[in-house]
Structures are given as structure tokens and as C-alpha cells.
Amino acid sequence: MRKFYVIGNLKMNMLSREEAAQYLSVLRREVQGKRYEHVTGAVCPPFLYLSQFDHLPEGIKKGAQNLFPEKSGAYTGEISPVMLKNDGVEYVIIGHSERRQHAGETNEMIREKIVAALKHHLIPIVCIGEMAAERRAEETDRILALQIQTIFAGLSKSQAEKIIVAYEPCWAIGTDVLPTTGELLQVRVMLRKMFTEMFDAQTAERIAVLYGGSVKSSFLAEVSWEAQMDGVLVGHESLFPYELVKMMGLCEEEALRQNEQSSSRIG
Numbered sequence: 001m002r003k004f005y006v007i008g009n010l011k012m013n014m015l016s017r018e019e020a021a022q023y024l025s026v027l028r029r030e031v032q033g034k035r036y037e038h039v040t041g042a043v044c045p046p047f048l049y050l051s052q053f054d055h056l057p058e059g060i061k062k063g064a065q066n067l068f069p070e071k072s073g074a075y076t077g078e079i080s081p082v083m084l085k086n087d088g089v090e091y092v093i094i095g096h097s098e099r100r101q102h103a104g105e106t107n108e109m110i111r112e113k114i115v116a117a118l119k120h121h122l123i124p125i126v127c128i129g130e131m132a133a134e135r136r137a138e139e140t141d142r143i144l145a146l147q148i149q150t151i152f153a154g155l156s157k158s159q160a161e162k163i164i165v166a167y168e169p170c171w172a173i174g175t176d177v178l179p180t181t182g183e184l185l186q187v188r189v190m191l192r193k194m195f196t197e198m199f200d201a202q203t204a205e206r207i208a209v210l211y212g213g214s215v216k217s218s219f220l221a222e223v224s225w226e227a228q229m230d231g232v233l234v235g236h237e238s239l240f241p242y243e244l245v246k247m248m249g250l251c252e253e254e255a256l257r258q259n260e261q262s263s264s265r266i267g
């Protein structure tokens, strides 16, 4: 059955509890009366506001933007996967390019964080993607292969299939510049092939791949289902609950359409 993810990365936004509360009340109003059977929505607020996000509307899960790969101890300023789990967090973004850039995260560190997330039953949303210069040098495939090989190294099939991958080319984040559907399809096909080689075809099918970078509802189709992506990771637009909910609605409609099509083919 076709299923999509719409994940909102709120980044370092909302400057007070009041702003967070305001966001939540608008989100609740927007979702009211809607049902999602084929879409999983999630919002990932700054750590400070996580407890305010306890009573999210049905269909929208609580996510975090990072974790530290230890359970507890002398790690000043860090947040453990167990703390997140105990706070009701279900999804966690790992290795966002802004963390690679500003916090020096490497593929090896990202791998450790994924293992820690899985150990404590959090679903990791791991970000991969090339920089603008790497794209110009036609190195996209090489960079993505290196990221995937390092991040997934040594994982079992059952660990791998729980991971959600978000392909977020750095040059498309916060820029309004987008890859074409054709370019995204190429990446999708390459990732499927890599996962088949590393694990097997069934596992490769189960690893969800999202697109992220300047996503808006007005061209959702082009960057998600038309490119065989399993949904989107949304930054700036997720600050507008109306947009996030609109994307969830469009994904629900598309999933229903695809599921009907495949059941009529079978029937």
C-alpha cells in the first residue's frame, strides 16, 4: 500500500513559548476534521518546546532535530535518545546538512547517532546530499554513495529498513532552487540499487526516501511521487501549518489514487 511522509523541520525558529503555543493552535485548527490513512505527518520543533508538542493532532507525530549517541552522563549541552523517547518523541532528524556545516558532523558521527536512535526505538530521518560545488564537479553520485556506504555500514536488514533517508541537496535548501524531477528520479534509482546491493531488493523497497530542499505545496508532485519519492522533508514552509497540512492532504489524495489503481490492476 502506498504511503507518504510529510515531515516539518522547524529548525531554530519560534522565539518564545507563546510563539510555539500559537503555532500549535493554528496547526490543530488546520488539521481539524481531516483524516490521514496513508500519510504520516511529523513536526520537529527545537528541543526547548518539545514538551509543548505533547498533544499533537492525530496523524501528526512528534519529532526532534538531533540527538547525542549516549544514554546519559557528562555530555554538557547534549540530549540523549532515551530523554527523547521518554518525552514521547518518535522521529529524529539526524545529520542535517546544517549540522554537518555548523557542528562539524561527519558520516561516522551520523552513523553512531542512527545506531543510538534505533537502539532506543526512535525512527531516524537521515539527511544526505551534495554541496553546490560537488554538483558542479559532477560528483553527486560519488558523494551520495560515500554517505550511504558509511552511514549504513554494518547495519542489519531489519535496522536498515526502519531508517528514513532524506535526500537534501545543500544547494536546494532555503534557496528556491530545485532539482528537476528527472534528477531526483536518477537519485532515487541509484539509492534503490545501492540498498539492493548492500542488503536485498525487499529491504531496498522498505527504506523510505524523502526529498527535502525548498519544498512548497505548489510543486509537491514534481519532487515527491513523480520522482518516486516517499514524501518530503519541509523546512521553511513547515512554519506555516496551513502549508504543511495542505501537503499532507495532497499526499493522502495521491496515495488513495495510486492504491486504487494498483487494486484495480490486481482485480
Ligand code: PGA
Residues within 6 Å of the ligand: 009, 168, 172, 173, 174, 175, 212, 213, 214, 215, 233, 234, 235, 236, 237
Ligand atoms: P527548506 O529546508 O525547505 O527551508 O529549504 C529544508 C531542510 O533543510 O530540511
